Amino acid sequence: MPQVIRALRNPNFRLFWAGNFTSNVGSWMQNVAQGWLVLTLTNSAFWLGVVGFAGQIPFLFVTLFGGVIADRVNKRRLLLVTQSVMMALAFILAGFTFFHHIAVWGVAVLAFGGGVAMAMNAPSYQALVPKLVKREDLTNAIALNSAQFNTSRILGPTLGGYAMAIFGMAGNFLLNGLSFLAVIWALLRIEYPEEKLNRHQSMWQSLHSGFAYLRSNREMYVLVWMTAFASFFGFPFITFIPYFAKVQLGLNESGLGWLMACSGFGSVLGALTVAISGSIRHRGRILTGFGIVFFAAIIAFSYSHSFALSAGLAFCEGFSGILMISCFNISIQHLSSDEMRGRIMSIYATSFLGLPPIGSLLAGELSRHIPTGHALAAMAGVSLLSFIVFYVFSEPLRNFD
Numbered sequence: 321m322p323q324v325i326r327a328l329r330n331p332n333f334r335l336f337w338a339g340n341f342t343s344n345v346g347s348w349m350q351n352v353a354q355g356w357l358v359l360t361l362t363n364s365a366f367w368l369g370v371v372g373f374a375g376q377i378p379f380l381f382v383t384l385f386g387g388v389i390a391d392r393v394n395k396r397r398l399l400l401v402t403q404s405v406m407m408a409l410a411f412i413l414a415g416f417t418f419f420h421h422i423a424v425w426g427v428a429v430l431a432f433g434g435g436v437a438m439a440m441n442a443p444s445y446q447a448l449v450p451k452l453v454k455r456e457d458l459t460n461a462i463a464l465n466s467a468q469f470n471t472s473r474i475l476g477p478t479l480g481g482y483a484m485a486i487f488g489m490a491g492n493f494l495l496n497g498l499s500f501l502a503v504i505w506a507l508l509r510i511e512y513p514e515e516k517l518n519r520h521q522s523m524w525q526s527l528h529s530g531f532a533y534l535r536s537n538r539e540m541y542v543l544v545w546m547t548a549f550a551s552f553f554g555f556p557f558i559t560f561i562p563y564f565a566k567v568q569l570g571l572n573e574s575g576l577g578w579l580m581a582c583s584g585f586g587s588v589l590g591a592l593t594v595a596i597s598g599s600i601r602h603r604g605r606i607l608t609g610f611g612i613v614f615f616a617a618i619i620a621f622s623y624s625h626s627f628a629l630s631a632g633l634a635f636c637e638g639f640s641g642i643l644m645i646s647c648f649n650i651s652i653q654h655l656s657s658d659e660m661r662g663r664i665m666s667i668y669a670t671s672f673l674g675l676p677p678i679g680s681l682l683a684g685e686l687s688r689h690i691p692t693g694h695a696l697a698a699m700a701g702v703s704l705l706s707f708i709v710f711y712v713f714s715e716p717l718r719n720f721d
Contacts, residue, residue: 324595327461332510333452339506341468343403346499348476350410352577353484353492354427355562357417360489361424365563365692369684371424372559373677375431380674382439387447387666388526391659395444395451396512402441403500403507409434410497418490435677442673443666450653450661451512462650463595466642471588481577530663538716540655540664543607546710546717547648548671550611553703556679557618557637557696568693569627582631586638594646604720607647608711613640615704622697648672651720 328334358364358371390398413430416422453461483492535541561583565576617637624630648668656664679699686695711717 323460324592325460325464327453327457327464330453330457330461332512333449333457333461335506335510336448336452336503337464337468339503340465341472342502343499344469344472345476345479346410346496348472348580349480349483349492350413350496352477352480352562352580353489354413354431355559356484356576357422357489358424358427359562359566361422361427365560365567365687366684367424368559368563369556369680369687371428371431372556372680373684374428375435376673376677376680378432378435378439378674379442379670380677382436383442383670383674384527384666386440387443387530387663387669389440390444390447390662390666391526394512395448395662396507396510398444399441399448400504400507402437402444403504405437406434406441407497407500407504409437410493410500414490414493414497417493418488439669439673442669443662446649446653446665446669447662448512450658452510458653459650460595462653463591463646466646466649467588467591467595469587469591471584475581475584477577477580477584479577481574485574526663530660530667533657533660534664534667537655539720540652542710542714542717543648543651544668544671546607546611546707547668548675549706549710550614550644550703551672552675552679553699553706554615554618554679555676556683557621557700559676559680560683560692560696561634563692564621564630568625569630571627575627579627579631579634583634583638586635586640587642588638590639590642591646594643594650603647603651604711604717607644607651608707608717610640610643610647611707612704614644615700615707618700619697619704622693622700645672 328337354371355368358368361367409430413422413427416426449461449465450458480492483495487494534544561580562576565571565579569575569579571579614637617633617640621630621633621637624633652664652668653661683692683695683699686698
């Protein structure tokens with residue numbers, strides 16, 4: 321295999337990668353249609369924030385227990401259950417939308433159900449990857465996972481915009497439901513090695529030992545805190561891209577798809593940069609620097625009224641953001657032991673995915689009092705300053721290689 325895709329020489333990872341790529345394309349098609357459905361029903365940035373909150377808040381409360389469960393049960397079986405639940409919810413949303421029996425509260429309820437399944441899914445998904453590749457291929461595997469996810473950010477929104485124009489929003493939800501069959505098929509086909517399951521401790525004891533293990537590692541501890549700040553103040557921006565597209569830039573469905581595709585294209589190039597590099601040196605400096613670029617791009621995007629400028633800033637946001645996130649993920653995966661990986665990745669996933677819903681709710685509330693662009697720019701500014709403070713005052717971060 322060429323250096324950039326050498327992790328695909330592992331047949332189990334190759335199956336898993338392809339199945340998740342297909343499913344992620346469908347998920348991004350649904351995300352575009354869901355945001356457009358909320359705006360169609362309410363024309364409100366506030367409700368857009370509420371639905372984003374409902375879909376992501378389970379990551380704050382459920383993911384930690386999902387990590388404990390991931391260290392106690394067969395991860396493949398848990399993933400089969402969660403993927404099947406998400407498939408069923410996509411079909412339900414498609415049916416209600418097609419027959420015009422959907423209200424914004426119904427979208428929020430289904431988004432919450434999908435969020436619970438995804439929160440249970442995330443730690444097992446993260447912890448499964450090292451079991452499918454050789455250790456020397458782990459960095460490349462994580463980079464390729466980022467590449468496939470962000471390639472789906474290009475294809476999904478672009479296809480989703482055109483699919484909405486042809487089949488309507490219900491068609492996007494139906495296609496997303498069908499896409500889960502690919503990852504379910506892959507999970508049934510992979511040869512998953514036997515693993516030592518930790519069932520001697522209670523759930524609370526296991527969770528407490530995970531936090532104690534995290535605090536004992538200074539580098540991992542500061543990385544999780546930086547992830548938390550970026551997730552709470554920076555990542556809610558993604559939820560409001562449909563608002564900027566429709567209200568601030570005056571775009572239609574296809575324009576929204578292209579705008580999100582620009583962000584996805586930048587992310588793919590960023591992930592391929594990590595994959596080609598093989599190993600990342602001076603990670604503390606790199607993730608801090610690209611984090612600052614990421615937040616600066618969000619601030620500029622929030623005030624742009626030009627599609628060309630917004631597309632360019634979306635590309636910068638995608639490229640710098642994925643380099644920052646890849647550094648977080650790769651570093652934490654390498655620093656964690658196999659026995660604690662499920663719990664550590666659940667803490668990371670809670671910081672990464674559990675805090676954006678609260679940030680989305682905060683941004684939605686702020687948008688009721690000040691212009692939405694001002695609200696998102698101010699929150700990104702807080703993230704930017706926090707990264708500078710972490711770098712200046714944290715010696716483990718400055719010396720982290």
